[in-house]
Amino acid sequence: MPLNLTTRRNAESATTAVDRLDDLELHSPRPYPGSDVLWEELACGRTGCDWTGALFYSHLRASRGHNRRHVGCTGTPGTYRVHRPDSEITHRLAEAFPGIDFTLSTGPDGRTITWTGGPEPLHVTARLGTHQGTCNRLP
Secondary structure, three states: OOOOOOOHHHHHHHHHHHHHHHHOOEEOOOOOOOOOOEEEEEEEOOOOOOOEEEEEHHHOOHHHOOOOOOOOOOOOOOOOOOOOOHHHHHHHHHHHOOOOOOEEEEEOOEEEEEEEOOOOHHHHHHHHOHHHOEEEEEO
């Protein structure tokens, strides 16, 4: 059962976890499952490494001194794209929030994701992480 992202605490935890995956150059099509739940379908984002597997997020926390990614990485450091393409972002958001039209724009301050109605910005950020852009719900 996926983590309930409608609570502020869970959404903040999910945002931290998704950002941590980016820091470790890992990615997953699945949302944050919770700290002590196996995060499945993780994949290495480095060019040249085809590792896929499952890890507990609690084992990846920097606060616990864990800076490992996965055992036996053969990828090239620095080849991971933290910034996802617009098409991937809109696809993920459409799956998570059906019926809400999201707009992405890029300006001098970076990428902005806007929408009308629907989820609070914190809940959208929890799905994408802060590296993907600023989330703004319009009135």
